[in-house]
Amino acid sequence: MKRILISIIIIALIVAAGCFAIAGIEAENTKIYGAIEEVLNSGTDEEAEEALDELEEAFRKYSKRLSCIVDEDILEEMEGAVYMLKPMFESSSDEFTAQLELVRSYAKRILDREIPSLGRIL
Helix, strand or coil: CHHHHHHHHHHHHHHHHHHHHHHHHHHHHHHHHHHHHHHHHCCCCHHHHHHHHHEEEEHHHHHHHCCCCHHHHHHHHHHHHHHHHHHHHCCCCCHHHHHHHHHHHHHHHHHHCCCCHHHHHC
């Protein structure tokens, strides 16, 4: 009987840790989405540069907090996309907005990959 109780407790702790991790990723994604919106809604070039600096700082914190939870490969891909934003903005690239959307899609993909589904379990 004690083994069954201990097993149930261990399974409950694993489920709780998973739920806590998903909630943490959602909270971090909300911060990244907010930083992206600030860049998109900035009126002047100076405001946009400031918003880009804030986005890079938000990503550094995002990466540091999530590196123990999520796959490093996708964080490295997202890092490359984030650090390409400033040179693209400075050169007035047409793909700047698309690159911002790519960063947003990386954050969404990180969350989607961590949500458990029956197909991933089996």
